[in-house]
Amino acid sequence: MSGIPGSTGTVPRSTALLTDRYELTMAAAALADGTAERQAVFEVFARRLPDGRRYGVVAGIGRLLDAIEDFRFGEAELEQLAEVVDPAALDWLADYRFRGDIDGYPEGELYFPGSPVLTVTGTFADAVLLETLALSILNHDTAVASAAARMVTAAAGRPLIEMGSRRTHEEAAVAAARAAYLAGFAATSNLEAGRRHGIPTAGTAAHAYVLLHDDEVTAFRSQIAELGSKTTLLVDTYDIRRGIENAIAAAGPELEAIRIDSGDLGVMAQQAREQLDALGATGTRIVLSGDLDEYSIASLRAEPVDAYGVGTSVVTGSGAPTASMVYKLVEVDARPVAKRSTSKESRGGRKSAFRRYKPTGTAVEEVVHPANREPSLGPHDRVVPVPLVRGGERVPGLPTLEQSRERLRAALVSVPWEGLKLSRGEPAIPTAFEEA
Amino acid sequence: MSGIPGSTGTVPRSTALLTDRYELTMAAAALADGTAERQAVFEVFARRLPDGRRYGVVAGIGRLLDAIEDFRFGEAELEQLAEVVDPAALDWLADYRFRGDIDGYPEGELYFPGSPVLTVTGTFADAVLLETLALSILNHDTAVASAAARMVTAAAGRPLIEMGSRRTHEEAAVAAARAAYLAGFAATSNLEAGRRHGIPTAGTAAHAYVLLHDDEVTAFRSQIAELGSKTTLLVDTYDIRRGIENAIAAAGPELEAIRIDSGDLGVMAQQAREQLDALGATGTRIVLSGDLDEYSIASLRAEPVDAYGVGTSVVTGSGAPTASMVYKLVEVDARPVAKRSTSKESRGGRKSAFRRYKPTGTAVEEVVHPANREPSLGPHDRVVPVPLVRGGERVPGLPTLEQSRERLRAALVSVPWEGLKLSRGEPAIPTAFEEA
Known part of the structure; x- marks a missing residue:
């Protein structure tokens, strides 16, 4: 065995x-x-x-x-x-x-x-x-995999990160990460999938990390101190505009990426891009997450998005949680x-x-x-x-x-x-x- | 550990x-x-x-x-x-x-x-x-469990058997059997759920068992020889009416149950009940399965059904495969x-x-x-x-x-x-x- x-x-x-x-x-x-x-x-x-x-x-x-x-x-x-x-x-x-x-x-x-x-x-x-x-x-x-492949197509070359472990059974999560990677996702949040299947893992911080600290910029500085500026700062805990200011204040314009997890994602991405560029952070990438599926990903095609985090929809097969095969x-x-x-x-x-x-x-x-x-x-x-x-x-x-x-x-x-x-x-x- | x-x-x-x-x-x-x-x-x-x-x-x-x-x-x-x-x-x-x-x-x-x-x-x-x-x-x-509870309500006292393991991840299947039992299902097809959680297990034969044999009555006789007449014979591999005849021919009127897995289940149940009663098998129970969910179970309330087998819909949460809780x-x-x-x-x-x-x-x-x-x-x-x-x-x-x-x-x-x-x-x- x-x-x-x-x-x-x-x-x-x-x-x-x-x-x-x-x-x-x-x-x-x-x-x-x-x-x-x-x-x-x-x-x-x-x-x-x-x-x-x-x-x-x-x-x-x-x-x-x-x-x-x-x-x-x-x-x-x-x-x-x-x-x-x-x-x-x-x-x-x-x-x-x-x-x-x-x-x-x-x-x-x-x-x-x-x-x-x-x-x-x-x-x-x-x-x-x-x-x-x-x-x-x-x-x-x-x-x-069948749902994930449609999301990869919808993303039109932009990388996708699978982060749906929390929405499915704990072992199904590992298998889902594997299936999503097979379908073209770039990485997973799931550490066991990294170990068992050799899939790249991703993830830096949740809203809890900002809330833990006395203020947002302190949280960002702490994260940078631990993970370096090649990290992703989550900027939507309080006010997104202020969050981006704090992110660049903490990390400098060499910050790898910001993540936005709520709000009207298309509008947010545009505003964030303009703001980042104005702050000189022209290379800072924008990662969007928050109830994305193949349709919302496709609708963001024209927006300045660099990567997507996808959760529930991919691990539940986006409306088709079983392939209904028979033996x-x-x-x-x-x-x-x-x-x-x-x-x-x-x-x-x-x-x-x-x-x-x-x-x-x-x-x-x-x-x-x-x-x-x-x-x-x-x-x-x-x-x-x-x-x-x-x-x-x-x-x-x-x-x-x-x-x-x-x-x-x-x-x-x-x-x-x-x-x-x-x-x-x-x-x-x-x-x-x-x-x- | x-x-x-x-x-x-x-x-x-x-x-x-x-x-x-x-x-x-x-x-x-x-x-x-x-x-x-x-x-x-x-x-x-x-x-x-x-x-x-x-x-x-x-x-x-x-x-x-x-x-x-x-x-x-x-x-x-x-x-x-x-x-x-x-x-x-x-x-x-x-x-x-x-x-x-x-x-x-x-x-x-x-x-x-x-x-x-x-x-x-x-x-x-x-x-x-x-x-x-x-x-x-x-x-x-x-x-x-939330989906299963609705099915239990719809069944109005008739027992439900969870048989959806094949439609979900192999470990999620074990947890799903547990959740369905918690919600009031009577048994599961899943053997590991029986071992790990002490849930009663059920199941006798698939269409494959009938197809394996030279004819239906031979298959039924073989099943009875192994499992006794306290078993469930699956009667819809060929012709259901003939299947019921063969079932009673093989098992006698003390047959525990028949199962019907396809067709218009309400009509089938009525016809099967009449036929069984005419054959003197008044105590033989009728088990229905085949893409049942809470709505189809409710719609069968007036029919002579003794138990339901439920698969896909229960293990996938009947349209809601995750409860969307957050931490x-x-x-x-x-x-x-x-x-x-x-x-x-x-x-x-x-x-x-x-x-x-x-x-x-x-x-x-x-x-x-x-x-x-x-x-x-x-x-x-x-x-x-x-x-x-x-x-x-x-x-x-x-x-x-x-x-x-x-x-x-x-x-x-x-x-x-x-x-x-x-x-x-x-x-x-x-x-x-x-x-x-």
Whole structure:
């Protein structure tokens, strides 16, 4: 088990109970009736994008592969399961490790409705146990990355700092910081994300620091004494105009940045720029924060803003806190299977996908096809899924977080221009389903 | 450090980096300039309830107190912080443990805009470090519990099963199960929530289990063989009418329950009830699931439903995934302080609160008053905050999760009837702020 970092270094842990009870009862019943060893293919996909979104961004694959390595049943887990499954199943679980194959869209890749984002192949019992863990991680991280990518587009090259830890579960915050960074954010406020994922961290002071001191200029001088003039002073505790005067009085015109966290941010930015320039602080940057989302960021495009701090909206997926992906059994012993009652129908059979591109590099269509049929790729087309796990072992050389970040940057360039609009619309490219 | 349970039993861990960088830089700067020892009071409150909500439910206090006990800087954390703060601050952090006092609304208590949900008292440096951890836990857990309570009201006594783990971060899922149970849900699908918090777990089989087998009745027989007839058979993989026939054929009329996860649930429930009764399975219960929220649950009140499974909507706070609470410095060395720029103003000074009640037990008003003034309590009024931590030690005898569940049940009975409506409206009772 690779474990999570702790105060005493790396400590072993198990992810095996981060799952739903019914996966264990299904595995146990299948072990009892002999179907557990049937070869199964499960597929993760989203039936649709969040309302009005034009693309989604796959995230969480790296975290999922880590979590699968830690998906083992130790004594503590088996003790807990003693009243859930029978003794034979407990014996089987004691030796469990995932021994199958996983293919999937790499992190930072775009996905569309029906894209086979993850394909898990193995015995039924091996593969059914991963349902909830896979969905939890992919649904959360993808929701955040998908929202974050729109903010990066809206910011049009200006850096974004993720500072939403306080608005989401304390561990979700770490994963959200990672997903936002993957999507192009420059930094995070979250220190654990810095440690665990190597993401640059940012942050200097809150209003509390000014309020702690007898007056604002004393607080600013203290901050400069500790952090130097390469810091960001928060100037809106009392009066912003006075705050900027105090900031430059304390730091001199070489002050790195000021931050404004309230008020009419566009107007404030303009006034602050003029005032800073008049004070000779022409290089002092302006950071805006305070309930920003992709729409308010876009509306600030014409203002003299140098960076944005984004909180609630990014960690909650800006209205779409889950990607609503599902984990569906699509094949048993090479036989396609699918639910076919009144609604929520699925397409049976193992699938793969490729993306068609124009010679110019613009994406045209997502083609989902039966995996056993060789795709008819044009000269510019590209197969999307890649092997992730083979025989239970992670495939070597999978992309780093930095490489995934770069992949998304390239992928967004390939989207037709309407696909990058923030307004509600259809998916940027259609998905074509080739029949078996 | 109390630690989290792992596959090798309890393993130590630190929560100290589940925070924002600026808390560390503020503490370091305050240590350097001598203000770190000033006596500070921080207050957690929500400026408003989520849009149109009539009450909120406090949740996460127990988890927060656990997390504060684990908020220690070991070697691994200090190493990570070496480039964030100066050596003197690192020395101070090495000895850090929270030594102050905490008061707060008990879990399961209602809160309203401005309610002082948590009050943290201590030196500035001691107390400032807890900002993000406190907010992450309270904002998440409270958001889930507040949504869940509305679903419990909508279900009007019918049991609810939380099954949303797959729609949220894998650790947030465990906390969400706890918050939903606190709010009155009967059980969760999440096994780790069963282990960590002692919550009843539920779940039997997914569509995959039916698809795995050669036909539906074989799958049902296999499930019965493993789990007995006190199980729930999922009957909507193919044709629901046929599914119910197969279910009773496999289990006999003593079958515990069927589950329907798709289709027009109200119509399905009626038809299923008639069919089950005709088959002599008059005691077989009907469980509905599939994108349910408080509104769809309420709309099913007249139908023959015995239990609901709720996923996405409860773990994502049904449109309000965060409670938007803030952590504000309100007092320094007994002097009230408050931000007072263009927006987001706060009320300075340490506060307490009591709730006024009619003689009938109906709540009338939330009164927030300066903490140094004795409240003028009427005979039916009640002080809301309770001591949680004294001198860094948890106050003995704090409520259990079961007791918090009971507290909420009682609190909801006290809400004026309009306050329990699902429609958008004003807070169920107004908040009065007594000036200092």
